[in-house]
Amino acid sequence: MTATVAALRTAGCVFAEEEAELLAGAAADEVHLAGLVARRAAGEPLEHVVGWAEFCGLRMAVGEGAFVPRRRTEFLVQEAVALARPGAVVLDLCCGVGALGAAVAASVPGGGGVELHAADIDPVALAYARRNVAPYGGAVWEGDLYDPLPAALRGRVDVLVVNAPYVPTAEIALLPAEARDHEPLTSLDGGADGLDLHRRIAAGALPWLAPGGRLLIETSARQSPVTASALSSAGLTVHAVTSEEYYATVIIAVTEHESCHQ
Incomplete structure (x- = not known):
């Protein structure tokens, strides 16, 4: 030793x-x-x-070629668990190794479990995601954002959790070497302002969410107004929550028909 x-x-x-x-x-x-x-x-x-x-x-x-889930993202999980009821349909989009979805499924109180789905474009990450969501009966889908999801999920997702890339391309070189040299660029690079995927996720979310369904997406304090604006423009009602402990910012967006979900 x-x-x-x-x-x-x-x-x-x-x-x-x-x-x-x-x-x-x-x-x-x-x-x-x-x-x-x-x-x-x-x-x-x-x-x-x-x-x-x-x-x-x-x-x-996790393993070689996969994004390592960050501690700050535990804040997003805490917020999602507070919103998810036993039996809820939970979707982990841009799931990577499926850590968010698995953690939500493991933590929802009441013992009723959730219907868990996870989706990502990276087959390397999904090999780990299948292992991580298996204890909760999770289904894993490979493809670009919403494209691989089964039609039966449309209008049924109660809690949609997202930790999509949001590092601006020009700032990738400033990341720690462990991330920059060993994690896939697709899990880090969010485009010119870091929010390319946030806009696409926002634009496609509404048809998949149940009445009163929530979308929770991690962003930065600096970028949160733009992320929030994209979700608002897509027809969702949004607010931001922050944690000093985790140094984290999450935008929570809800469909306008929440009363139908109660």
């Missing part, structure tokens, strides 16, 4: 002791451990190396 900690410290890992324990727990033997340490020391995200990320108290399967 001492040699592992020393190697991680030399590589600049701030939490070398904690990481060494996680790597040791993921290794089958000393040879395997040496390989894991070498990968981490070379700058690969710890979550990719050990094969999982902690998110909302759960272990989410």
Whole structure:
């Protein structure tokens, strides 16, 4: 263990002791451990190396070539859980490894479960998403935004959670190397102002939402007025919620026919 900690410290890992324990727990033997340490020391995200990320108290399967769910996105999950009832239809759009949908499904109170769907365009991420949503009976769909969803979902989604890319293209180079060099560009780059996908998601949302259905989308405090405007222009009523603890901003949009949903 001492040699592992020393190697991680030399590589600049701030939490070398904690990481060494996680790597040791993921290794089958000393040879395997040496390989894991070498990968981490070379700058690969710890979550990719050990094969999982902690998110909302759960272990989410992740790996090479997949976006690692961020702690700040736990705020979006908390807001979604507060809105989701047992039996709700939940859609995790731009799902990546399916962490949001799985966490919502695991946390909805009442024991009634939810009907969970997850969709993304990235087949690498979806391989992990299938593992993460399987305990909750989740269905996974591959394709661009709403395109792969079954027609039977139209007008039935009660809670639509989204963590789509929102980093402006020019700012990708400023991201930490772990993200910039090891996560897919499609999970980071949101276009010129970062909000290309937010506009497309907003424009296509209404036909899929149930009466009173909610769409929750993560954005930044700086970008939130534009995200909110796109959702409002699509016929949804919007408001922003923020968390200093998570340093997170979420726009919550609701269909105008909420009374029909009560």
